[in-house]
Each structure stands twice: as structure tokens, then as C-alpha cells.
Amino acid sequence: MERQWVKLKVNGKERQLFIKPNELLLNVLRDELGLMGAKYGCGLGECAACTVLVNGQPMLACLILAVTMEGQEITTVEGMGDYDRLHPLQQSFLDHGAVQCGFCTPGMLLTAQALLAENPDPSEEEIRDYLRGNLCRCTGYAAIVRAVKEVKHPA
Amino acid sequence: MATDTRVLAAEFQYLEAHSLDEALAWLGQYGTRARVLAGGTDLLVKMKTGQVQPEYIIYIKKVAGLDYIQADEAGLRIGATTTLRKLEGCAAVKTGYSALYEAVRSMAATAIRNMGTIGGNLGNASPAADTAPPLLVYGATLKLASQAGTRLVPVEEFFLGPGKTCLAPEELLTEISLPPQGSESGSSFLKLGRVAADIAKINVAVSLQRSGRNCTACRIAFGSVAPTPIRVPEAEALLAGQEITEDLIETAAQAGAAAIKPISDNRSTREYRLKVSRVMLAEALRAAWQRAGGVL
Numbered sequence: 001m002e003r004q005w006v007k008l009k010v011n012g013k014e015r016q017l018f019i020k021p022n023e024l025l026l027n028v029l030r031d032e033l034g035l036m037g038a039k040y041g042c043g044l045g046e047c048a049a050c051t052v053l054v055n056g057q058p059m060l061a062c063l064i065l066a067v068t069m070e071g072q073e074i075t076t077v078e079g080m081g082d083y084d085r086l087h088p089l090q091q092s093f094l095d096h097g098a099v100q101c102g103f104c105t106p107g108m109l110l111t112a113q114a115l116l117a118e119n120p121d122p123s124e125e126e127i128r129d130y131l132r133g134n135l136c137r138c139t140g141y142a143a144i145v146r147a148v149k150e151v152k153h154p155a
Numbered sequence: 156m157a158t159d160t161r162v163l164a165a166e167f168q169y170l171e172a173h174s175l176d177e178a179l180a181w182l183g184q185y186g187t188r189a190r191v192l193a194g195g196t197d198l199l200v201k202m203k204t205g206q207v208q209p210e211y212i213i214y215i216k217k218v219a220g221l222d223y224i225q226a227d228e229a230g231l232r233i234g235a236t237t238t239l240r241k242l243e244g245c246a247a248v249k250t251g252y253s254a255l256y257e258a259v260r261s262m263a264a265t266a267i268r269n270m271g272t273i274g275g276n277l278g279n280a281s282p283a284a285d286t287a288p289p290l291l292v293y294g295a296t297l298k299l300a301s302q303a304g305t306r307l308v309p310v311e312e313f314f315l316g317p318g319k320t321c322l323a324p325e326e327l328l329t330e331i332s333l334p335p336q337g338s339e340s341g342s343s344f345l346k347l348g349r350v351a352a353d354i355a356k357i358n359v360a361v362s363l364q365r366s367g368r369n370c371t372a373c374r375i376a377f378g379s380v381a382p383t384p385i386r387v388p389e390a391e392a393l394l395a396g397q398e399i400t401e402d403l404i405e406t407a408a409q410a411g412a413a414a415i416k417p418i419s420d421n422r423s424t425r426e427y428r429l430k431v432s433r434v435m436l437a438e439a440l441r442a443a444w445q446r447a448g449g450v451l
Binding site: 022023043045063065068 | 164
């Protein structure tokens with residue numbers, strides 16, 4: 001299979017990749033770009049641990065061929081904030097003890113960010129509905145929902 | 156074939172279509188050796204697990220003019236690559252086609268609904284496809300295109316079995332059209348899964364027309380109870396032209412449950428499906444009747 005050039009934007013930066021058509025966005029992000037935030041969970045679209053934002057919308061990087069992302073804008077959890085400047089949602093997750101093992105956290109944060117962009121003041125029910133596909137095997141849902149509900153000035 | 160879902164081991168030639176003509180030309184050339192990729196939520200899973208091994212992947216998400224929802228007096232026309240999430244957010248779907256709205260609302264995770272398309276949900280032809288029962292009760296028509304031209308197929312004739320449709324290897328589903336819904340019509344969709352965002356153990360859709368206290372026409376469709384989504388004319392016939400009462404709804408629900416022949420599989424058992432189908436159909440009938448302005 002021949003490699004081909006794909007141009008896309010990842011966390012605000014233009015990137016050019018030379019990849020095979022069967023490479024998954026998740027592996028390209030992790031292995032080629034060193035962005036380890038998105039996680040491999042089930043590989044089948046059941047767990048949403050691999051969630052990234054594509055043009056602001058949550059999608060599953062384990063079910064996306066990276067070649068199809070030409071010209072698209074990808075946001076991973078690394079694009080939300082960093083240790084010195086946490087995103088308000090990241091701060092809220094810390095404040096509410098919403099991170100246990102941390103495996104689902106990047107997907108939870110990005111999905112919650114998309115929710116708040118659509119609906120700045122969601123009810124608990126709306127939060128649970130929007131996040132329903134993101135599985136937390138620590139079952140820390142109550143704290144996660146509280147963290148989203150009580151986030152301070154969401155971006 | 157490796158079944159490691161961490162990677163996609165299969166090799167194929169990637170073809171990115173930028174026009175319908177281009178996609179149809181490739182489909183005409185490669186036929187059964189090709190698979191159409193849109194949202195990828197079904198196809199990539201099947202490729203990872205080795206269920207399908209296409210030599211060519213034709214990506215159609217970049218084809219202009221396949222992603223639209225048009226609502227007017229002629230009804231609703233939906234382009235095949237319209238995402239489930241876009242349907243969910245469409246006011247015309249929410250207000251005019253309750254069963255379809257409730258179906259897409261019930262489907263999968265937010266991320267999956269952002270990726271998955273209505274054309275893909277139909278083309279994948281799962282007996283549990285949530286958009287199928289609503290389309291059956293609305294009497295939807297599917298537009299199938301090939302280089303030779305287009306043909307219109309009633310959705311009822313589209314599904315042939317699990318994973319099987321009447322689409323020819325060189326054809327592409329391009330549009331789903333639904334007839335207009337009158338002011339005295341109502342529809343509903345109900346689904347039973349194990350948890351939220353699950354595949355259906357069983358799903359049901361109802362669409363009916365009301366005139367005064369009578370139901371003038373009624374369609375009922377179940378999913379996950381047969382090799383394809385199916386209508387249950389036995390129950391429909393009991394309601395058409397009749398005054399709607401609680402007793403009649405119960406009778407029709409029993410007739411509907413008696414007409415289906417579900418199997419036991421890893422999602423549910425035959426016995427359970429038979430039992431809940433009656434309750435679900437009765438609830439769906441009540442909801443549709445009340446939405447049509449009927450009282451009970």
C-alpha cells in the first residue's frame with residue numbers, strides 16, 4: 001500500500017503526514033505525533049476512550065482512517081490546556097475528584113467541551129445524555145457529571 | 156486476518172470521491188471488490204474483525220450534494236451521508252417525524268452519531284438498525300444511483316436479510332425521501348436496550364392518521380425480531396378504520412406480538428422479546444395516537 005501525504009491541523013498547528021491509507025487516526029496521533037491523550041480502549045466504538053474533536057465535534061479516532069482527515073481540524077486533550085494553564089474543565093475535574101485511573105478522562109473532557117460549546121449551561125440529565133457513550137470503568141460518573149455541571153466560566 | 160482492533164491490518168486502495176459521478180464510476184468499475192466508506196462506524200469494525208475484506212475503499216463523505224435535509228410540502232428529503240446527529244438537530248425532523256427523531260436520539264454515543272450516516276445505517280442492513288422501523292412506517296422511498304441512472308425503491312423492498320440489501324454492487328444509496336405528514340398524524344419509536352447508547356434488543360415504530368375518534372390508517376414496524384426490520388400487517392389491519400380505545404390498542408398489541416418470530420441471541424431471548432414486544436407496541440400506539448391529537 002502506498003503512503004500518501006495528508007495535511008491537517010492538530011491542536012491549532014498545521015501538520016503534514018506521510019501515511020498509509022489503513023492507518024487509524026488514533027495511531028497516527030499517538031505514534032507519529034506523540035499525542036498520547038487519546039486512548040485505545042476497545043477499538044470497536046463501544047468505549048469512547050479514543051475521542052478527539054474533529055472540527056469541534058467529538059468523534060472516535062480508532063474508527064477513522066487518517067487519510068480521510070485531509071484539511072480537517074483535530075483537537076486532542078493536549079490542545080485543551082497544559083499543566084500551567086488548565087482548561088476550566090480540567091480544573092473542575094481536579095476540584096471534583098473526577099479523575100480516578102484517568103483512562104477515560106481525555107475523552108470525557110473533550111466530549112464535555114463540545115457539550116458546553118453547544119449548551120453552556122446543561123442540566124445534569126443533558127450532561128449524562130451527552131456523555132452516555134463515554135465509559136468510565138472506575139464508575140466515577142457522579143463526580144464527572146458534577147465537574148461538568150459546576151465548571152467555572154467554560155471556554 | 157488479524158482481529159487486533161488496535162490497528163487496521165487489512166490493505167486496500169483508498170479512493171476519495173469528490174463527486175457522485177466519480178464515486179459511481181469507481182463502483183461501476185470495482186463492484187463487489189469495493190466498499191463505500193462514509194462514517195466508518197460499521198465498516199471499519201467489520202474490516203478490523205475481518206468480516207469484510209474490500210480491495211478498494213470509496214470514501215464518499217467529501218462528495219458534494221449528499222449531505223442535506225430538505226423539508227417542504229413534498230415531505231422530507233435526506234441525503235445519504237447526512238449524519239445521525241444532524242438529523243437529531245433538524246427542527247423539521249423533530250416536529251414532523253417523531254419516530255425518526257426518537258430513533259436517532261436513542262442511537263449510540265454522541266461521537267458515533269457525529270460520524271454515522273443514515274445511508275450507512277440502512278446500507279449496513281442490521282436487523283436492529285434503529286432508523287429502519289421509522290422509515291418503514293413513513294413509507295420512505297430510497298433513491299439508488301448507478302452510472303446507468305437512478306431507481307426508486309420502497310424501503311420495504313430494500314432489506315433482504317442481515318447485512319443484505321437490494322443494492323446492486325455498482326449502486327449507491329443517495330437519498331431517502333419521506334412523504335409529508337398531515338396535521339392529524341402521529342408517530343412514535345420505542346427501543347429496548349441493555350443500557351443507554353446500546354444496540355436494540357427490540358425496537359418498534361408506529362405511524363398513524365386520525366380522523367375524529369377513528370384511526371384511518373396505521374403502520375407498525377419492528378426491528379430485531381426477524382432477519383430484516385418488518386411490518387406487522389396483522390396488527391395494522393385491526394386498527395385501520397376503527398375507533399381507537401384502550402381495549403383495541405391492547406388487542407392490536409397482542410396481535411403484533413403474536414405475528415413476530417424473534418430468535419434468541421447474545422442480546423436477548425426469544426421469550427423476552429415476545430413478552431416485551433406487546434408492551435412496547437401498546438405504548439408506541441398510545442404515544443402516536445396522542446401525538447395525532449387523539450384522546451384515550
